Amino acid sequence: MTVSYGAVRFDWLGHTTVRLESRTGVVIYVDPHRDSVLEGTAPRDGDLVLVTHGHNYDPTGIERVARDDAMVVIHESIDGREIDDRSDDRSEPVRDPPADLSYDVERVRADESFVLGPLDLFTVPAYNEPDGPHTREDGSPYHPEGTGCGYAVTVDGVQAFFPGHTDALEYHEDLDVDIFFPPIDGDTTMDRHEAAALAGRMAPRLVCPIYGEAAGVDTEAFVVDVASRTVPVVLENPDTPATALEGEQTLE
Numbered sequence: 001m002t003v004s005y006g007a008v009r010f011d012w013l014g015h016t017t018v019r020l021e022s023r024t025g026v027v028i029y030v031d032p033h034r035d036s037v038l039e040g041t042a043p044r045d046g047d048l049v050l051v052t053h054g055h056n057y058d059p060t061g062i063e064r065v066a067r068d069d070a071m072v073v074i075h076e077s078i079d080g081r082e083i084d085d086r087s088d089d090r091s092e093p094v095r096d097p098p099a100d101l102s103y104d105v106e107r108v109r110a111d112e113s114f115v116l117g118p119l120d121l122f123t124v125p126a127y128n129e130p131d132g133p134h135t136r137e138d139g140s141p142y143h144p145e146g147t148g149c150g151y152a153v154t155v156d157g158v159q160a161f162f163p164g165h166t167d168a169l170e171y172h173e174d175l176d177v178d179i180f181f182p183p184i185d186g187d188t189t190m191d192r193h194e195a196a197a198l199a200g201r202m203a204p205r206l207v208c209p210i211y212g213e214a215a216g217v218d219t220e221a222f223v224v225d226v227a228s229r230t231v232p233v234v235l236e237n238p239d240t241p242a243t244a245l246e247g248e249q250t251l252e
Contacts, residue, residue, distance in 0.1 A: 003234050005179055005206050007156035012236045013037045016056060016183050016211050018162065019046075019065075022155040026118055030151065030162045030181075032061035046070050048116065049103075052126060052164035053148025054078045059096045066103055071116060074098050075123075076107040077147045110149045124150035125171055126164030134167060134188055142188040152177060161204070165189045168198040180204040183211040184222065192222040200229035207233040 007023040014036035020028040029046045046065040049072045057078045080097035113122040126148045128134040128141030135141050143165050150164040161177040168190045182195040199207045226233040
């Protein structure tokens with residue numbers, strides 16, 4: 001279901017796929033993936049498509065959402081090979097590499113800034129700490145530094161932050177954002193406790209967790225935790241109406 005905040009509307013479409021639409025009609029998709037509710041649909045209304053890392057690179061998903069003249073922004077490390085988050089297996093069939101996409105493709109790394117027409121975009125580091133909790137049995141991180149990025153995009157005066165698959169990093173605490181979309185997993189990304197604590201330190205105007213239901217996360221407990229920190233939070237389900245539990249602030 002659609003949630004409105006200020007001059008933007010957004011939908012969590014399952015997996016880590018989010019659709020964001022501005023009041024002026026700009027449509028942005030983040031990590032469009034065939035495992036989301038895009039299954040069997042092809043809106044093809046996206047002006048901008050953002051891909052955070054290789055695990056979420058899905059050419060089929062991109063083709064379902066992107067306009068013919070869309071810009072697709074992809075981390076520079078993505079090579080089109082499907083990689084399982086929980087293994088080092090790179091033997092899966094190679095997907096179409098980004099260079100073969102029939103769109104204007106921009107390759108990026110962390111800590112870059114762009115002006116894309118009416119949008120301001122900057123990229124944010126996204127990775128698992130080598131000595132952190134989100135590592136494989138051999139101690140290697142699921143998402144090493146340099147293999148992905150998050151995105152902060154500003155449109156119509158509203159800044160939305162999509163961290164990508166990452167730990168809760170100190171870098172994130174200095175960001176001043178309106179809407180925070182933490183991908184909660186607890187295995188390969190931040191867990192609900194880490195995400196709630198980060199939301200409390202960042203103090204965004206609104207938090208919308210994504211990915212958690214599919215990963216078996218207690219998202220209702222996350223909502224209560226975030227709201228107790230006086231941060232407004234909305235819990236959205238791709239298949240049911242959104243419900244909100246707010247802290248001291250209110251949605252604009």
